[in-house]
Amino acid sequence: MSTQIPKSRYLPPKEASNFRSILKLYEQREYKKALKLADGILKKYPEHGETLAMKGLMLCFQKKKEEGHELIKKGLRCDLTSFICWHVYGLFYRTEHNYEEAVKCYTHALKYDPENTNILRDLGLLQFQMRNYEGAVNSRKTILQQRPNVRQNWTALAAGYYMLKNYTMAESILTKYEESLKQPLPKEDTENSELILYKNVIIYESGDVKRALEHLDSISDKVLDKVSVLEYRAKYLLELGRNTEAIKVFRLLLNRNPDYTKYYYGLERALAIEDDIEKKKELYKNLAEKYTRSDPAKRIPLDFLQGADFKVACKDYIINYLERGVPSAFVNVKPLYKDADKAKIIGEVVTEFFCTLTPTKGAIISSDESGPTTYLWTIYFLALHHSKIGDHDKALELIDMAIQHTPTLVEAHMVKAKVLKSKGDLLAASDSMNAARELDLQDRFLNTKAAKYLMRAGKSEEAIAVVSLFTVNDAKGKGVSDLHEMQAIWFLIEQAEMYLKLGKVGLALKRFQAVKKVFEDWWNVQFDFHQYATRRGTMRAYTDLLKWEDELFCEPAYLRAAEGAIKTYLSLYDTPKSVRVAAELDGLSEEERKKALKKAKRERAKENKHAESAKIGDDDDPFGRQLENTNTPLEDAEAFWKPIVNSTAYDQSLSWGQEIEKRKAVAAANNTSNDKS
Amino acid sequence: MVAKYSIVLDDLTPNNLGILRKINTVVLPTSYSDAWYKESLTVGELVKLAYFNEIPIGAIRCSLETPPSHKENTKIYIMTLAVLSPYRNYGIGRKLVEHILEQAKIMFVKEVYCHVWVENEDALAWYERLGFAKGELIKGYYRKMEPAGDAYILRKAIE
Numbered sequence: 156m157s158t159q160i161p162k163s164r165y166l167p168p169k170e171a172s173n174f175r176s177i178l179k180l181y182e183q184r185e186y187k188k189a190l191k192l193a194d195g196i197l198k199k200y201p202e203h204g205e206t207l208a209m210k211g212l213m214l215c216f217q218k219k220k221e222e223g224h225e226l227i228k229k230g231l232r233c234d235l236t237s238f239i240c241w242h243v244y245g246l247f248y249r250t251e252h253n254y255e256e257a258v259k260c261y262t263h264a265l266k267y268d269p270e271n272t273n274i275l276r277d278l279g280l281l282q283f284q285m286r287n288y289e290g291a292v293n294s295r296k297t298i299l300q301q302r303p304n305v306r307q308n309w310t311a312l313a314a315g316y317y318m319l320k321n322y323t324m325a326e327s328i329l330t331k332y333e334e335s336l337k338q339p340l341p342k343e344d345t346e347n348s349e350l351i352l353y354k355n356v357i358i359y360e361s362g363d364v365k366r367a368l369e370h371l372d373s374i375s376d377k378v379l380d381k382v383s384v385l386e387y388r389a390k391y392l393l394e395l396g397r398n399t400e401a402i403k404v405f406r407l408l409l410n411r412n413p414d415y416t417k418y419y420y421g422l423e424r425a426l427a428i429e430d431d432i433e434k435k436k437e438l439y440k441n442l443a444e445k446y447t448r449s450d451p452a453k454r455i456p457l458d459f460l461q462g463a464d465f466k467v468a469c470k471d472y473i474i475n476y477l478e479r480g481v482p483s484a485f486v487n488v489k490p491l492y493k494d495a496d497k498a499k500i501i502g503e504v505v506t507e508f509f510c511t512l513t514p515t516k517g518a519i520i521s522s523d524e525s526g527p528t529t530y531l532w533t534i535y536f537l538a539l540h541h542s543k544i545g546d547h548d549k550a551l552e553l554i555d556m557a558i559q560h561t562p563t564l565v566e567a568h569m570v571k572a573k574v575l576k577s578k579g580d581l582l583a584a585s586d587s588m589n590a591a592r593e594l595d596l597q598d599r600f601l602n603t604k605a606a607k608y609l610m611r612a613g614k615s616e617e618a619i620a621v622v623s624l625f626t627v628n629d630a631k632g633k634g635v636s637d638l639h640e641m642q643a644i645w646f647l648i649e650q651a652e653m654y655l656k657l658g659k660v661g662l663a664l665k666r667f668q669a670v671k672k673v674f675e676d677w678w679n680v681q682f683d684f685h686q687y688a689t690r691r692g693t694m695r696a697y698t699d700l701l702k703w704e705d706e707l708f709c710e711p712a713y714l715r716a717a718e719g720a721i722k723t724y725l726s727l728y729d730t731p732k733s734v735r736v737a738a739e740l741d742g743l744s745e746e747e748r749k750k751a752l753k754k755a756k757r758e759r760a761k762e763n764k765h766a767e768s769a770k771i772g773d774d775d776d777p778f779g780r781q782l783e784n785t786n787t788p789l790e791d792a793e794a795f796w797k798p799i800v801n802s803t804a805y806d807q808s809l810s811w812g813q814e815i816e817k818r819k820a821v822a823a824a825n826n827t828s829n830d831k832s
Numbered sequence: 833m834v835a836k837y838s839i840v841l842d843d844l845t846p847n848n849l850g851i852l853r854k855i856n857t858v859v860l861p862t863s864y865s866d867a868w869y870k871e872s873l874t875v876g877e878l879v880k881l882a883y884f885n886e887i888p889i890g891a892i893r894c895s896l897e898t899p900p901s902h903k904e905n906t907k908i909y910i911m912t913l914a915v916l917s918p919y920r921n922y923g924i925g926r927k928l929v930e931h932i933l934e935q936a937k938i939m940f941v942k943e944v945y946c947h948v949w950v951e952n953e954d955a956l957a958w959y960e961r962l963g964f965a966k967g968e969l970i971k972g973y974y975r976k977m978e979p980a981g982d983a984y985i986l987r988k989a990i991e
Contacts, residue, residue, distance in 0.1 A: 478836075480885050480886070480887075514918050515917065515918040515919075515920070515921075526918075527884070527918040527919055528837070528884065528885040528887060530918070531887075531918075560916075560918055561887060561889065561916060561918065562854050562855075562858050562916070563851050563854050563855060563887065563888045563889060563916070564887055593850040594848070594850045594851055594854065595847060595848060595850070595851075596846065596847040596848075596849075596850065597845075597847035597848075
């Protein structure tokens with residue numbers, strides 16, 4: 156095996172040293188200096204693949220991506236067996252988020268330099284990104300053998316085993332490192348603290364709860380995250396059936412935080428009273444007396460109480476909030492409305508209370524001095540109640556009373572808007588929401604609500620004007636491009652759906668594509684964490700992140716955008732443009748036809764005139780025409796659908812995506828039958 | 833007995849100008865121009881919103897009248913004072929006027945005054961309880977009324 160450097164790679168000592176400097180300067184991000192050196196080498200050796208590749212890579216970081224890409228390819232062609240060239244190409248693909256190609260390049264690079272730690276490390280990160288945990292374990296094992304004195308390398312390998320659910324190996328890797336420490340690390344070492352707890356989680360998830368508890372007890376004074384220690388302890392004790400001890404820990408947790416419902420449910424389980432309504436009543440009565448400001452202590456009983464008991468409890472709960480003027484009183488009890496009986500009781504209770512009130516100061520039967528505002532918030536609650544049970548007319552009547560009483564109450568106008576929306580009067584709804592907005596111009600939430608209602612009413616320009624009051628605006632004072640940058644998917648989806656209703660298919664598709672891009676960015680951005688989290692040792696949070704990313708494309712927002720996009724693309728596929736145009740012109744006389752075509756031409760010309768002003772940045776398709784005129788609508792639809800199917804949270808019941816498969820099958824059948832004929 | 837409600841005064845800002853507009857439009861028979869509302873942002877402590885249990889339900893808006901000659905006094909004129917009807921009799925109006933009287937002291941202004949329709953016995957009595965004295969009668973002051981209404985000037989001298 157020849158160890159001679161191929162002629163295309165050879166550099167005399169001066170240039171060779173310069174090249175080594177280029178690599179160093181690249182690591183330090185001193186691209187300008189490095190490029191100067193590179194140009195120096197290329198003057199004498201214009202076909203030096205590795206220098207070409209490095210120059211190309213750095214040009215990519217200076218926003219000269221196309222030029223850079225060409226140079227990298229050229230460099231590789233000049234020196235196909237250079238691990239540097241392959242590594243650079245891999246880095247290029249990585250920045251393009253093309254992880255599949257990147258992995259291929261890295262694998263090539265390793266062929267020519269199998270022990271290169273840099274390449275192995277980058278490959279390990281890519282393998283995690285691609286969820287190829289077996290590959291990652293292999294890469295990281297090699298790295299660990301080369302550099303066993305860096306804790307990060309142990310953590311990285313353990314993480315790989317953990318994701319493969321090989322808990323035994325994961326635990327043993329972490330333990331080996333712990334045993335190699337000559338002195339125990341100080342408690343303030345957060346990396347150590349996190350890794351110890353991570354090991355505890357590994358033991359638990361392997362199924363050995365008893366040993367997990369023993370381990371937890373042995374480390375509890377060595378870690379910083381006391382809450383986790385208590386929570387895990389409670390969980391383990393409960394699972395081991397050691398209820399008496401579990402009770403103590405849950406009570407400790409409740410004392411720390413009496414507002415966390417999880418602790419209440421835990422205590423119920425530990426006391427083994429989950430099915431005993433009377434005992435639960437007693438428990439929550441005591442807890443409510445002890446933790447007077449806790450909402451769960453009073454709210455949780457409303458879930459398990461029934462009938463007369465429920466009536467007493469919900470009266471106490473709701474009226475307390477109404478007298479204190481808490482706007483969220485209704486929202487807190489809304490989940491109870493799934494039970495029609497409870498909904499009825501709530502309505503009765505609050506209506507009875509309402510009848511005891513007067514709108515102003517004066518003869519008030521209850522000793523409550525807050526007269527007018529109690530009355531106000533009670534009407535407000537009743538309006539929401541009637542809206543929830545579907546009686547929108549009654550709700551409207553009530554909220555109008557509230558507005559009559561206190562026209563300066565922002566929430567009243569908001570509820571009126573909501574009720575009008577439910578009744579289908581979108582224009583009036585947006586007027587109401589705007590009235591709310593004008594009472595408090597510094598409230599961005601109100602601003603976004605008003606913009607949303609305007610879009611629902613189809614008022615595109617007005618919506619943009621409203622939302623632009625809070626954005627970084629372009630030269631025309633519009634904030635749409637800022638909202639793209641800020642990843643405001645609520646806005647993008649509402650605009651997309653509005654454009655669909657207005658028949659502007661191109662713009663709708665554009666916005667749907669923008670939403671897809673945001674989610675893809677959220678997928679790509681996890682890449683940095685593979686290294687960062689491992690270095691910091693925060694593995695519990697890191698593995699939660701991986702899980703979240705795996706479920707990302709089944710988030711309701713993405714599903715909503717995907718459904719809109721896929722249905723649109725499918726309708727484009729089903730009725731191609733020629734058919735659509737023909738259908739519009741069908742049944743028209745010759746003269747009407749000419750008129751219609753002329754009108755379309757005029758509108759197109761008008762749009763083209765506005766194209767410049769509608770552009771966002773250097774957008775070359777401001778109206779989404781290219782999207783609308785796609786030749787591959789089925790593939791475009793599939794691009795939205797694939798990540799949903801690949802997500803770990805994929806639910807088979809999503810029927811609109813399967814429509815793609817149906818059409819593909821039909822197309823394939825037609826093709827084969829065409830081939831036959 | 834501790835009161836179970838709160839009354840707080842706060843400043844007018846461009847962002848809550850809509851509140852002043854809403855209160856005045858609903859309560860008062862006279863309407864004011866956009867320019868008047870814009871100008872309200874420039875009078876500093878002479879305009880205030882009143883909040884009952886954190887909901888804005890009242891407002892006072894005055895102007896500073898500096899006379900052309902030194903011989904006459906600088907005066908503060910109460911242009912609008914309004915409290916939404918369910919929130920009256922809690923002393924909110926009084927609190928708003930007392931704030932203005934305090935401002936007068938701070939600004940060394942000797943007189944605070946306003947106009948009240950002659951038929952509005954409640955308002956006349958209310959101002960008198962606050963220490964305002966009935967002054968001259970201005971015939972036909974309220975031009976838009978049919979027939980035109982007369983107004984008394986009510987004055988309070990500041991020590």
